[in-house]
Amino acid sequence: MDLRGRCRRRAAVPLRRHLEDILRPIERLREALDSDGRSSPGRSGISGGAFGMTLTAHTLTFGVLAAIAVFSALGVVLQRDPVRSAIMLVVNFFSLAFLYFSLQHEFLGIVQIIVYTGAIMVLFLFVVMLLRVGGGSMLESRDLKRALGGGFAFALLALLASQAVLPFLTYKDPVMPASLGAPQAVGTALMTDYVAPFEVASVLLLVGLVGSILLAKRRA
Secondary structure, eight states: OHHHHHHHHHHHHHHHHHHHHHHHHHHHHHHHHHHHHHHOTTOOSEEOGGGOOEEOHHHHHHHHHHHHHHHHHHHHHHOSSHHHHHHHHHHHHHHHHHHHHHTTOHHHHHHIIIIIIIIIHHHHHHHHHHHTOOSTTSSOOOHHHHHHHHHHHHHHHHHHHHHHHHHHHTOOOOOOOTTTTOHHHHHHHHHHTOHHHHHHHHHHHHHHHHHHHHHHHHHO
16 A cells, blocks of 8 residues: 555646646636736726736727727728718817817817817818719819829838837827916917917818808808
């Protein structure tokens, strides 16, 4: 019996060492995840691994809104009907406004909706309806022009992608001042460094208001 017990204990030692070798990387991974959780207790999400990011609800919302903004911008360019293109531009403006909201800059989001979606889009629609531009007369080009335009668009996208990959891989959470996007800071910047663009925006608002009145009278 002693001989059999010794044989069993000797056979169990290599098996135990083999199991420890298998479980050791799992223990190291668990310790690393625990240390990450302790280093950032205010954030909860799925670790991004080599990207150094954490997938949270805020990051996911930002990604969805950014995708909507990109596809709506492509729709503005690719639509043949100018009215549909203007509608896609409205979607793009709203997605940008919600991006500002997701970054906790409510003032910029409200200004985005009021100035761009409210005034500039009315100006665009006023020009389209005044000129009576139809969808069939737009974007009529030959195959050579389409090929050149497609090649230029592909080169531009490749350039933008090459410039965006490296910052994405080395991404770190930026440290933003508390006054960024606040009404006081925006008002001070508008009244000091950006007076001329602010006055131009006021003229655009006036033109949009006049255009909306003319459109309402024409429909009536």
